[in-house]
Amino acid sequence: MEHYDVAIIGGGSAGLAALKQLSNLNKQAILIEAGKKAGSKNISGGILYSKKPKHGKTFNVEDVYPEFLQDTPVERRITQYMLHATSRDKVFTMNLTAAHEYQANFGYSVLLNKLNGWFAKQASESAERQGGGIVSGVHVRSLNWQNEKTVIETDEIEPFEAKAVIAADGVNSELAEMTGARAKFTPEQLYQGVKVIVKLPEEIIEQRFGIGPDEGAAHLFAGDVTLNHIGGGFLYTNLDTLSVGAVYHYDSLMERPSEPYTLVNALIKNPLVAEFIKDQVAVKEEIDKNLPKEEQLRTRFAVSKLIKTWNELRDSYHSRAARKKLIESGKYKSEEEIRARLDYVQNELATKYYTKFVTDYVELEYGAKLVPDGKRCAMKKPYYKNILFVGDAAGRGIFIGPRIEGLNVGIDDGVRAANAVARAIDRNNFSTQFMGESYSQSIEESPYTRDMKEIDKDYLKIFLDAAKDVPKDIIGQRYGMVFRLMSSGTLRGLAVGFANILGYDKLLPLVESEDTYVQVPIELAEKTGRQVQATYEPTIPTIAQRIAQLKYDDDRVSHIKVLNPKSEFMKKMVTLCPTLCYSMEGGDVTLQHEACIECGSCAKETEWRHPRGEKGVIYQYG
């Protein structure tokens, strides 16, 4: 059997940070990833922050990866952060940029396939120098302990031994489940997020959102777009795509189930969002069936090829870098020449093949994820024997109103776990008392842990300042007293102090309610919102079309087993599975796993495993 000092299970942002940090400390470590490559199973909202808290230190992405700021494997630096209250065609907007910038070095919009791919490249290069590296396409099946060493068994390769294990296997952590380190998360502890990637050329994004080449915008939505659930929508600008999604308290969805895609659809139908995402789209004309078969085939190929050319050329034309590259390559002499070629192709399509060019929007990828609500489910002692839990696997993330942070927390955890393991290697002591406790203590010291437990009164002030334009009469009836109390610095300090003694769990039902997420925003929009009109009706793909667009490596056997096909929970899965894998047959809930995107929405009452190595969904954007 092969032996290694450290095995990290899971190649998301947290696991990769642990691998990089261990390599930075000259320790040998291997990382086992079930996906075909790191990043192919990951999806996030998402914004990656780097923080500079007043008290304590966070380990930021650029601390672990010195090349980060130079390579910037990210999308856009978010420079505008807006919150919209919506009701039909009315929108009331608050500028939360100051809250977004609070104690932050930066916040970048990211796509996890690219970002984690870059992290993996950096981490594996460092790890290889220490005799370690990343092993992808391998799914860990079980752990056993022999003479204080952990024997790791997988579905794909021969078992091997490790002295320490870092569990970075995500919100549906199998390591947590098989060791019993923590119970499965309950709907009260989770959010369900659904996201679509929308295609939009680079400079059109900049014009539309009023941002420069190195800038980005984030827009959050509450009100009627929530379809009365507790949560909201988001839209982030990437380099040449948009991330548009909906994140809801899972218990709120459980109470009154809506198909998750309908929540994204509701957001897309909102006139403000519809206008944000619109683009020029080529629509193929039906081929004349009376033509000879060969002619039909030739036309089909010709149109496909021309549309592909038109799309590529158009994207390049609207991208500073791509345009420059085309001219430098000698293919085109000037921007005008690219424009002329683009017009020619478009004209060719329109006149020869009757292709129509309409205003609509284009989706590239549909995805979903469960998000652990750190303030409700962060593990108190994130270890078990010689296993340290990090990131989503440990239930850690910060979600307070418009403050949404998961990636940076995972990276911070990964570094802290790596540091604890490195010390354990130096002392050759992998015991719970030494390694586990020192990690747990380090996690306690993390500013992020404090943010999961307490209200930060300075952050609250910034948020309240942003809300100063909110007419007092609307919130007057409900929160007038609270607002008055919070407007004074001294009283706010006292009130927050009192609230923190009372505990987050006592306060949350007041702060996170249908009232704050749905009713107040609707009222705000109705009474004071500006009117926004959509110039077209977006053609929203069906869920079947969205699934068809995803890439899978199908597994014959299902990675999920239904335990009780008659339970109330499972019946709700018929509605709540983002890719509709469940259906009712007779009185039983049955599963067809092929379209599963491994979010874990059904995990609580199923035997839930990640698919075997390389199998299952392969995200292209993430």
Next chain:
Amino acid sequence: MTSTTTKDLNVAVIVKLEPDFSEGNVSYNADGTLNRAETKSILGPHSAIASNAAFYAKVKYGARVAVGTMGPPIAESALQQAQLLCDADELHLYSDRLFAGADTLATAEVLKAGVSKVEGDGKVDIVFSGHRASDGETGQTGPQTAWKLGYTFLGHVIDYNVDLQSRFVRAKRLISLQGFYDILEEVEAPLPVFISIDPSYKAFFNTVSQRLAFEKYQKEARSRAENYKQFLKVLNTQQLGIDPKLVGLPGSPTIVYKVERIPKAKASRKSEVIDGANRDQLTRVAANMYEVLGGMVIK
């Protein structure tokens, strides 16, 4: 240029640049023939599988890998793509106007000569080829090259292992009997051998250290393929030392008289479009299925 591999095993792959038949990339002329000028060319899919098989030898045995192809200068791109797959240490392009119009036999003559030019006096232990080309579909070039080299030929190989001590190769061959069922045949042969890789071949590495080696060589392959010209040797008839009468059109006994479209067989099935929202139509489908299945219960 430093070689990271041992000389215990020398392998070579022969590959081909082929038209990309995927939609959006392929173009046809009005008469239905392939428009080669407008169609992108890529490393043939079977050549890619052969390259993967060679990469297996590199990861598992630290083999030295050479890749060769016959074609015009543009065929370099096939070599580059193959190098990306198998981290080749050496690339050969056999290019000469005299090679034009070659059939499989004339091509085999060039490839045989090419193998003998592989660094280290052409002592190649295993030559890999794809199953067939997607534009020619004859499946003859491989076996003919093996015959000319005098190597033991193993076709339809889906798995192989080498015993470096005894210098024997043990291979699994997937044999289809008249399309009815598949037989797995396990054969053993002394090196050198010529292996034609079956389309269903998939390399498999079953320890952590092999997987790490896989990642390492793959990374090396990426950086090598970026600078593939450093590894490239272009060889003509003279450099290969071949008799010009044996290559190109003069060396090709095959005469293509005429190519005809294969007539489409008349469909014996009747088809009907069913509207998924129409309950009556669906009921009828279910009733028909029930009848066909002889009343068997569908679960």
